[in-house]
Amino acid sequence: MKAQATLLHDLLFSFPTFEALVRAGFHVVRYDLYGRGYSDRPDTAYDHDLFAQQLYELIDALNLRRLIDLIGLSMGGPISLAFWMRHPSWVRKICFIDPAGFPMKITIVGKLLSIPLLGEWILSLFGDKILLSELTKDFANPVNFPAFVEKAKIQMTFSGYKRAILSTLRNGVLSNQSEAYANLGRNEVPTLLIWGRQDKLIPFKNSKRLMQAIPHTQFFPIDHAGHIPHYEDPQTVNPIIVDFLID
Numbered sequence: 001m002k003a004q005a006t007l008l009h010d011l012l013f014s015f016p017t018f019e020a021l022v023r024a025g026f027h028v029v030r031y032d033l034y035g036r037g038y039s040d041r042p043d044t045a046y047d048h049d050l051f052a053q054q055l056y057e058l059i060d061a062l063n064l065r066r067l068i069d070l071i072g073l074s075m076g077g078p079i080s081l082a083f084w085m086r087h088p089s090w091v092r093k094i095c096f097i098d099p100a101g102f103p104m105k106i107t108i109v110g111k112l113l114s115i116p117l118l119g120e121w122i123l124s125l126f127g128d129k130i131l132l133s134e135l136t137k138d139f140a141n142p143v144n145f146p147a148f149v150e151k152a153k154i155q156m157t158f159s160g161y162k163r164a165i166l167s168t169l170r171n172g173v174l175s176n177q178s179e180a181y182a183n184l185g186r187n188e189v190p191t192l193l194i195w196g197r198q199d200k201l202i203p204f205k206n207s208k209r210l211m212q213a214i215p216h217t218q219f220f221p222i223d224h225a226g227h228i229p230h231y232e233d234p235q236t237v238n239p240i241i242v243d244f245l246i247d
Contacts, residue, residue, distance in 0.1 A: 016234035017071070017241065024242045031058060033079070035164025037155050046164055047171035048082035055083050059090070067092040069245055073228065074202065075100050075173055081180045084189065094184070095192040095241055098199050098227050101177035102206040114170055123162045131156060131165070140198035140226040178213060185214035192244040193217045194237055196225035218244060 021028045032039040034054055035046055044050065059065065069092050072080035077099025084091045109130060113119040123130070135152050136142045155161055168174070184191065191214050195207045204221070211217055220240050222229040230237040 017230045017238055020234065020238035020242060021245075024246070026245065029058070029062065029064070033075075035161065035168065041158060041160030041164050043160065043163065044167070045171050046167040046173065048078065048173060051079045051173070052082040052086050055079070056087065065090070069093045069095070071095040071097065071241065072099060073097040073230075075168070077101050078173055078177050078180070081177055081184060084184065085180060088187070088189075091189065093190040093192070093245060095194070095244060096210065097194045097230060097237075098196055098202050099193075099210065100174045100202055101181065102202075102209045103176050103178075104203060104206065110169065113166060116170075119166050119169075120163075123166065127162050128153075128156060131162075134201070137200040138227045139232055140196065140224055141232075145232075178209065181210055181213035185216070188216060190244075191217040192241065193219045194222060194229060194240065195219075196222050196227060196229035196232065198225060199227045201227045 018028055018030050033051060035041045059068070068090055070080040070083065077096045078101040080094050081101065084094065112122055132149055135149055139145055193207060193210055195204055197204050207219065207221065211219060222233055222236060225232045
């Protein structure tokens with residue numbers, strides 16, 4: 001089974017996990033979603049169709065048309081679902097890490113950013129401060145990762161980054177996908193769920209919603225970790241992922 005290709009969403013957050021999977025013998029592809037990192041930032045609608053098509057084209061270009069495993073962090077959860085719904089025969093297993101796609105409280109800032117023109121104005125004046133403040137919420141103990149924000153700043157200097165963020169917020173990528181998760185559960189796709197108990201962005205209580213939608217899910221809560229537990233506690237998380245994919 002080690003010939004499987006494992007696709008990880010979001011390069012910035014995947015380094016320790018990528019290296020662990022490679023050492024375990026997997027063929028691993030990590031990539032930046034459109035609008036993030038070093039990928040293009042086209043002036044288009046950032047929705048499920050765009051991100052599912054991006055993954056399809058990446059797999060096609062790399063000649064990876066075989067059974068693959070998907071690992072989706074946060075927004076990568078709904079994107080993994082969107083890809084599976086379009087290409088179910090390509091997917092062997094899915095691992096969700098603190099996934100979006102369930103009802104959650106929208107902050108006042110989030111509501112304001114969703115308003116056309118007002119959102120653009122807010123990000124033009126306060127965008128860097130707002131986005132960097134959100135990044136510090138990724139960890140249970142952000143003081144342990146002083147270089148993390150500096151890495152993230154790089155993509156914020158690229159033209160089109162903030163436009164892509166606004167478009168993503170406005171095109172439903174983070175909307176309620178409960179029925180899609182339930183559909184995955186009805187098809188009994190092998191599923192792993194990892195969630196940091198101290199997630200400040202997507203509440204840990206949403207793990208119960210996913211377990212209800214996909215009862216056969218293997219669930220591992222991670223103590224003393226926030227929104228990106230595989231980055232904050234790779235010694236605990238990476239063996240769990242490797243064991244799930246090898247099994």
